[in-house]
Amino acid sequence: MAVGTCFIGILLLQCFLLFTPAQAQDFKPEKFDKSLLNDSLQEQEILREEMVLEQEILREEMEQIRIEMQRIMEEIKVAMKAEALKLKAELQGLQQETKSIQEEILGIMEKSKNDFLAGKEEMRKELKKMRMEAKTMTKEIKQVLQSQKAIWQQETTALKDSLVEARGEMNSAKADSKEVLQSSRAAFSDFQKEKSITMADSRTESGAAMFEAGSIFKKSQQDYKQASKNIAEELKADMQETRRAMKRRTRTQRRDSKNVQGEVLAALKIAKNKRVAELRHDSTRKKLRKKKKCPVHTKANQEKRTDQKNRETSSCCAQVQV
Incomplete structure (x- = not known):
């Protein structure tokens, strides 16, 4: 709506600038207003149609984007499932290895x-x-x-x-000498x-x-x-x-598994390239054989045709002789 009003204002200014005083006498505002309204309505209708077309284009583009996103999500889901299965297998192998290592550790303990x-x-x-x-x-x-x-x-x-x-001896012999007492004390x-x-x-x-x-x-x-x-x-x-x-x-083990995966992928690529080369070589051989066989067939057909003609001529000659 704002664009329409701006456009109407610009048209009015141009009209006022283009009008001369002589034309101003012949100017009728009712006709001018009707023409302006008709032009503005036509322009609005064109703009609406363009907007509707743009909306339809955007819807189609959004639908295509949505379909592409769904396809990408499905591919991602499939890839994630495959990767999850690989990881699950690796985890199972690691779990078995850890179980064996735990059993060894338990035995050692x-x-x-x-x-x-x-x-x-x-x-x-x-x-x-x-x-x-x-x-x-x-x-x-x-x-x-x-x-x-x-x-x-x-x-x-x-x-x-x-x-x-x-x-007893001391009591019995109190009258002994001092030497005896000393000897007893020493003993x-x-x-x-x-x-x-x-x-x-x-x-x-x-x-x-x-x-x-x-x-x-x-x-x-x-x-x-x-x-x-x-x-x-x-x-x-x-x-x-x-x-x-x-x-x-x-x-x-992780390093070995990575190396083995790389080797397997390299071997698959080599086998794929080899197979593609073999298929190309086979296709070229078949094409060459077909090319070689085609002139032979034409020659054989020509010989058959000449034989038939000769037979027909000989039969005609025989009839004439008869």
Whole structure:
């Protein structure tokens, strides 16, 4: 509508510029308005028809675009399905490989677990043996201490008896000399010294035995802890190594699959080109054979025709002779 009004305004200006004063006297506004309205209506009708045609063209183009898009989407869908099937097959192969690798890892872990349990059982047996040895050593130490105690008790009883006898002798012989008293005192002091020395020796021996048993037990505990730690570290290292091996295998398998796909595609292209070349060669051969056969057929037909003519002439001659 705006375009129509602008066009009408431009026409009015042109008309006003073209009109002369003489023409202005003959000018009739009613006729001019009717002609302008008719022209504008015709132009609007033309514009409407053009718009309708453009809309129809656009609809057809949109329909073609929609059909082309549907075709492209169908092709993409088919390609995606084929790619999905390929990926599914590859995933199934990878899943089978991962299952086999997992089974191998489980076997290795089971073996390492059994080895660890066997080593643990051996360590338990050794610890049990060491405990038994420690118990036997403590029993022996106790027996030694008890024997030392019994000896000491026997010696003390003997000393008591000797003291009682000495006291009896002292009571019976109070009038003896001082030398006898001194000798008895010296003997008693010697006895006490021997007693203290024997007790100290027995205590030092028992303490040394107990200390040695404790150190052996601690050393066995430390050895067991170190062995268990080493076994755990070895298991951890084996697990890490298996994981790395799995990663390397997956990488090599992917690389090999890509290489195999490239080789297969190259082989298919080569086979396709070879087949196309063979078909072209066969077609050219057939064409050449057809070309070669055509003149032969014409010659044979000509010979047949000449034979027929000769026969006809000979038959006619024979009839004439008859």
